Amino acid sequence: MPNLRLSFLTPQDLPQVRATFLKAFADYVVPVQLSEEQLRDKVEREGIVPEFCVAAFDGEEMAGFILTALGDWQGMPTAYNAGTGVVPTYRGQGLTQQMYAFLLPKLREKGVRQCLLEVIEGNVPALKTYEKIGFYITRTLSCFRALKQDLLQEASPPAGINILEATQPDFAALSRFWDVQPTWQNSIASLNRSINQDRTLEARAASGEVVGYISVFRKNGAVAQLAVSREWRGKGIGTALLRAAMQQVEAPSLMFINVEDTAQSMISFLQGRDINLLLKQHEMLMPIPEKV
Structure with missing residues (x-):
């Protein structure tokens, strides 16, 4: 050696x-x-x-x-x-x-x-x-990818919903839509560190209420966060957000990196749009032992 x-x-x-x-x-x-x-x-x-x-x-x-x-x-x-x-x-x-x-x-x-x-x-x-x-395993994660050309050729927002760019998204408020915590590279801190790389779009109801959002890294097409208010799910809002984000992305594909396996609602949503499983990962954690 x-x-x-x-x-x-x-x-x-x-x-x-x-x-x-x-x-x-x-x-x-x-x-x-x-x-x-x-x-x-x-x-x-x-x-x-x-x-x-x-x-x-x-x-x-x-x-x-x-x-x-x-x-x-x-x-x-x-x-x-x-x-x-x-x-x-x-x-x-x-x-x-x-x-x-x-x-x-x-x-x-x-x-x-x-x-x-x-x-x-x-x-x-x-x-x-x-x-x-x-290190020990804390959760299992799935990664998905789909070519833009295979996705959502037609997906208009539902009636009464507008998709708008959020110049200063309030992630603390938007996080109430989450089912699970995002991983490190998809976290709010990561989005805040790289405001020139990512773009956040919000779905707003006629009342002005934000009912869903998507944050995507424009160059590589990685979707950091996508969430819709539980009361507004199943109405096509997630699909419309995905379609709008696709227009912002320079890469030829959209990727969902590290979706927690317990996020069944999100996984069903992706599978229903022919966004294919690429691979699975384990998140691992290790407490740093005190100095002996």
């Missing part, structure tokens, strides 16, 4: 992270592309802090990394793993465990109380690695 050097990163290291990311994910279960612009958007949206990102180096070559985002999760200071990558030739050497062992003291010193991540359900080696480190 080579003698790897572990180090925290700086913003200047991000181009090398991108190159290593592409190497590490070249054989991934789903094709991964990451342009420089996409990486910048990801850093902003997910709250990645380079100084808390770890990389392992073999000489000058980056062998692996953990991208770390910082924020609050369920009221607790949290480190979100926005991506772990290990170049294939360095796998099987416990590198992810080593990087976490290097990272945890700095997180503890910062007052971070827990670590959060998602892992693809079929990625058994990664799942076992994270369980060995101390």
